[in-house]
Amino acid sequence: MALYIVEADCISCGDCEPVCPTMSITEGSIVFKIDKKTCTECEGDFDIPQCVKVCPIDNCILPLEA
């Protein structure tokens, strides 16, 4: 389980990067990206994913299918 950032919607504000408890978010060459190997969707740390909580754009950070 992991989240991903919708490239076409991300505005590269960077708000999500510091709130990630597993430091899975980094700035990619186009927009920010989430490392699916380390993203836990904040399980064990928070009730809801912190990046989704701070992201100013609706539906920009979504769960990866399967």
Added chain:
Amino acid sequence: MNSQATLSRELALRIGLAARALPDTDAKRLLSVLTDCIGLPITEEKIVGINLKTLKTALAGEFLDVDEPLLTHALSILKSGLDTHPAAQTQQAYVDGDMSGSVRIACASNDGINVDGHFGSCSQFMVYQVSADEARLIDIRNPDIPKGLEVDDKNVFRAELIQDCQVLYIASVGGPAAAKIVKLGIHPMKLPGIESIADIIDQLQTVIAGTPPPWLAKVMGIDATNRFRFEREATG
């Protein structure tokens, strides 16, 4: 010949206004800095050549302590009489489809020259259609609520006024208002300081001509498959 005699009345007025935009500065202080920048006589043509850096370092750094946004603002006042950006002056007709690969922007302004307005209080929204090589002022919208019209939320009213724009430039905006703007599909851009609309358009045109970020390409209607793609970084 007295150099002051060559200073046009218009230019003298602008120097006075620019001085007032700077802290603890009278026209005399600004004049001595300008003289150090470009020498006498001070002319319109020479003022165009002044940039932030020359203004800052002139006269042994007389304005070194002044905040950059204030200096930028003063510079734009100094240059404001110049028709360097014709699109900034005259309104032009625009029909949908006229300019391919363009984006419609609104600039919150009080003076009609700079993005110097707060979203909720600016006196006008200057609406431009901007493509990589063209910029047209297509509308100037007055955000005053018409007499007799009951409006639940002033900020929603203002945002709806520019709903056809994809990007909004403002000098400042409140958090809740920004959320309402985003909700209407407008991308708000709060500038770090006061900048001239002409500069904003130049910057935007550079971005459009280059590789626009995905969100901008999307609002410009560029098909995802036609967007320039960076080589994918290996994520696995």
